[in-house]
Amino acid sequence: MPASPDRQAVEIEGHRLSLSHLDRVLFPASGHTKAQVLHYYAQVAEVLLPHATGRPASFVRAPEGLTGQSWVAKNPPGGVPGWVSVVPVEHREGVTEQVVIDSAAALVAMVNLGAYEVHVPQWTAAAGPDAHDRLVLDLDPGPGADLVLCCRVAQRLRQLLDDDGLTAHAVVSGAKGLHLYAALCPTSGRAASAYAKELAGRLQGEHPGLVVASMARAARRGKVFIDWSQNASAKTTAAPYTVRLRERPGVAAPVGWDEVAACESPEELAFTPEEVLDRIAAHGDPLAPLTGDDTRRPLP
Template sequence: MSVSEGRQAVEIEGRRLSLSHLDRVLFPESGHTKAQILQYYARIAAVMLPHAQGRAVSFVRAPEGSGGESWIAKTPPNGSPGWVPRVPVRHKDGVAEQVMIDSTAALIAMVNLGAYEVHVPQWTAAAGPDGHDRLVLDLDPGPGTDLVVCCRVAQRLRQLLADDGLTAYPVVSGAKGLHLYAPVEPASGRVTGHYAKGLATRMMNEHPGLVVVSMTRSERRGRVLIDWSQNASAKTTAAPYTVRLLPDRPGVAAPVTWEEVAGCTEPEQLAFTPEEVLERVAAHGDVLAALATDRDRAPLR
């Protein structure tokens, strides 16, 4: 796909889309335009889709860019093409339709409507909320800590997960922290959440001055929060490879290797632009590919 300034009609996978506001600057400090973000998604789709397909998607929408109004959208944005698949999802207020990103065309259609961040649950629509096939731990540094400390915590969590027969995969969140994923045999959100909370609590008990499980701000200073709650069926996590709407530039939830985690001494080492992520994928492929397969799937115990 090639886009230019203004508006352009394109055909992607047999779907015709009218891309608009292509010259809009979404990130004033870095200068990234909507056209550049669309180009990123079009080129990254081949490795991003396996991690998002079949899941009910939520978005962070910010049509005017990082400096404008933004909000979380679970229902399809106004103007969504009718061919973009939808799935009914039960929420506490009732049942609502949500989008599923099953193709590059669907992804570009949503991004074109200002849905720049893609978030997904850890269960597939086919299996439902009782079929979580991924465990996730969100390592969020509190004041006085940073991504480097998250990397040290992640290394220990990797060992604890391995002791339980689980294989961990690291993904920098694209903001401040680090996500750890582990493929699991399908289980309910209650089961995965219980395991994740127990693991986070074990880590906190082992390193009480380094790790916290509570969301209370006063307890987070100088510690890394292990947010286990994103395993709840109603919660979502930034999808691997999604753009993140940072104030000054577009971040990316980028998969990294354990060698990179071990070697991280400055947060900037694991902060990537969309262009850098494309270069990494061109050179090494999807280092997270195994997460979307059954290769390392294991039961929780």
């Protein structure tokens, strides 16, 4: 196929892909094009895949970028190559097939179809939804709060998790908040959710003026909402290293606890895709311990 500025045929891991609309500007505020986003995902795949492989993925699709429609997609979209892995997943509405991002080629293929955000559950398809191997706490700042307050709350949550024998890893969400992960010995979603809810309630009891564990949005003003519900088997969380569809392309990027402690403004922990690649080149994946079997611990 002849090359053109807006279309290019590439081969990734033995699979041939026709990348299209490469000049399309997905993020008008920053000027990032589809080609730049595809390049980011091709480069970041090595560190993203361990956190997504084996997990049935859902996606935020926005083929036209921020200026067009966006929606959450669980079913594979039309045009998915036949070699992309899919698994059956049971939902309340029935059994559906979902894509599993298990290779750089599959990741690039999905991004090429406008699936720019990757979200995954805290369990793998092989083990099933009754065997969560990660705990996640989503720290979401309410009106009048920000990422700096999330960082302060995260430091205390880290201590509480450590007291319970769990090691916390921090990931800025790429939107407004912060995600905390901990590796678990396989446990049910119900048990993980119950523990996360109790932990959130414990911190709310310590700092009722700063923290809220209630789902009621009216209670969140000036506080950090600790969303424990993302541990439910039906829920997903933005995968580490995914791009987020915001005015400027944020990234769900792992950060060190020294960076969390030093944060004085949200901008300090807001990274472009290019900055994330630079961080990986300099420091590797600080979230790598999360994927090791020897780091998994039981819930208390």
